[in-house]
Amino acid sequence: MFEQRLIQLPFGDIVHSLSGYTVVLFAFAVMFVVLAIISLPEKPVDIVFGTDGYYTKEIPVDLMKFQRFMAIACGIATIGAITTGDVFNFTLFAAFIGILNVGIVAAVKNKPVLDAAFSYGLVIMMATVPLFAGAAIIGATCGTLSIGELMKAGIHAPIVAKLFLLVGVLGEGMAPFYIGKAEITRSPGAPYILMIHVSSLLLFLRAVEIFLMV
Amino acid sequence: MNCIQKISLYLADTSNLPKIYAAVICLIAAIGICTVPFLTYHGDQLYPKPAEQNMSPLTPYDRGGVPFIEPAHIAAQYPENSPALGYVTAYLTPASWFLANTTCYLGTTIVGHPGGILDEILYYTRGLDTIVEASIFFVAFAIASFLYRRAKQ
Numbered sequence: 001m002f003e004q005r006l007i008q009l010p011f012g013d014i015v016h017s018l019s020g021y022t023v024v025l026f027a028f029a030v031m032f033v034v035l036a037i038i039s040l041p042e043k044p045v046d047i048v049f050g051t052d053g054y055y056t057k058e059i060p061v062d063l064m065k066f067q068r069f070m071a072i073a074c075g076i077a078t079i080g081a082i083t084t085g086d087v088f089n090f091t092l093f094a095a096f097i098g099i100l101n102v103g104i105v106a107a108v109k110n111k112p113v114l115d116a117a118f119s120y121g122l123v124i125m126m127a128t129v130p131l132f133a134g135a136a137i138i139g140a141t142c143g144t145l146s147i148g149e150l151m152k153a154g155i156h157a158p159i160v161a162k163l164f165l166l167v168g169v170l171g172e173g174m175a176p177f178y179i180g181k182a183e184i185t186r187s188p189g190a191p192y193i194l195m196i197h198v199s200s201l202l203l204f205l206r207a208v209e210i211f212l213m214v
Numbered sequence: 215m216n217c218i219q220k221i222s223l224y225l226a227d228t229s230n231l232p233k234i235y236a237a238v239i240c241l242i243a244a245i246g247i248c249t250v251p252f253l254t255y256h257g258d259q260l261y262p263k264p265a266e267q268n269m270s271p272l273t274p275y276d277r278g279g280v281p282f283i284e285p286a287h288i289a290a291q292y293p294e295n296s297p298a299l300g301y302v303t304a305y306l307t308p309a310s311w312f313l314a315n316t317t318c319y320l321g322t323t324i325v326g327h328p329g330g331i332l333d334e335i336l337y338y339t340r341g342l343d344t345i346v347e348a349s350i351f352f353v354a355f356a357i358a359s360f361l362y363r364r365a366k367q
Contacts, residue, residue, distance in 0.1 A: 010292065010295040011295075011341065011342040012290070012292070012295050012296050012338060012339040012340060012341055012342070013260075013290055013291040013292055013295065013296070013339045013340055014340060014342045014343065015292065015295070062364075066360050069356075070353075070357075073353065077349075080346070086343075088340075088343060089342060089343055089346065092343060092346040092347060092350070093346060095350060096346055096349060096350050096353070099350055099353050099354055099357070100353055102357065103353060103356070103357040103360075106357060106361060107360065109364065115228070115229070116228045119228050119229050119231060119232055120228075120231075122232040123231060123232050123235050126232070126235060126236055126239055127235075129239065130239060130242060130243075133246070137246075137253065139259075140253070140255055140256065140259075141253050141254060141255065141256055142256055143256035143257075143258050143259050143260065144260060144291060145260075145291075146291050146292075149291060158249070158252075158253055160245060160246050160249045160253075163242055163245070163246075164242060164246065167238060167239060167242050170235075171235055171239075174231065174235070177225075177228070177231060178228055178231075
């Protein structure tokens with residue numbers, strides 16, 4: 001299932017491809033990018049307790065535009081991480097997804113949410129160290145970074161490199177923790193934050209494929 | 215309150231997550247340092263570059279070759295995907311050509327002037343990496359400028 005390459009798109013030494021497994025992830029990511037493009041922001045309605053009164057929250061246009069841009073970019077970065085056939089390129093896309101997730105969270109003007117975004121920003125900064133360290137160890141010990149070549153030659157990456165990559169991906173994909181805690185799902189601009197969950201989930205699923213193959 | 219409840223309560227505070235994550239990284243780094251003697255360096259690396267470069271003005275981006283005449287020898291992973299392999303790294307713009315002939319330090323200005331040395335690995339064989347790196351910077355600047363402008367309002 002992992003080995004068979006359906007489509008290949010070479011960019012020099014970095015060859016993007018889709019296997020039977022990643023084509024499903026790709027379709028899922030594309031679906032959510034299309035949803036982010038066509039959907040309008042949710043307008044939360046708060047009911048005044050004990051009365052018939054209610055009020056709706058207005059979403060500023062600039063906030064909506066910024067979150068939508070970040071969500072679409074995050075979807076495209078996720079597609080990049082899914083399709084890439086190079087370990088270093090994968091770590092770059094993982095770091096890219098992390099910073100885009102911070103952007104989606106940080107756009108909301110609400111102190112607890114911004115505190116959570118700051119805290120998540122610290123985590124993704126720390127996560128880049130094990131991510132790139134993992135890729136560097138694979139490069140130094142195997143002599144190549146191409147996932148296809150690593151698989152073909154039957155070279156096994158050192159377990160410590162995989163451990164570094166795992167911890168790095170855990171840090172970059174920690175956003176859903178913050179989403180739940182910061183209650184951002186009830187904040188304005190709701191549909192776009194779905195991309196945070198989608199990108200983290202797909203990043204983990206792709207990382208599993210890489211760990212099994214290299 | 216049992217143990218799981220205590221852990222759950224501790225994790226519920228988002229400001230504690232960076233601390234836990236930092237502790238995990240320290241642990242993994244300690245394991246990593248302990249395993250360094252067991253890692254073997256693979257001598258046959260891609261994109262080799264001599265460890266001791268001569269006093270070329272292009273140092274450390276000198277990969278050899280003569281501009282437009284003789285390509286540099288580059289060990290790429292998929293040479294069939296890079297038809298101009300070896301030619302890119304030796305290309306200099308007229309301004310860079312002038313600087314390379316008059317000073318010894320052109321290689322140190324790779325980020326300092328546009329159209330300087332076009333390094334084969336940075337811009338051709340692994341060009342997508344450079345694009346993604348630049349995109350990460352652009353997104354970071356976009357977030358910072360959005361927050362700055364909103365704080366001004």
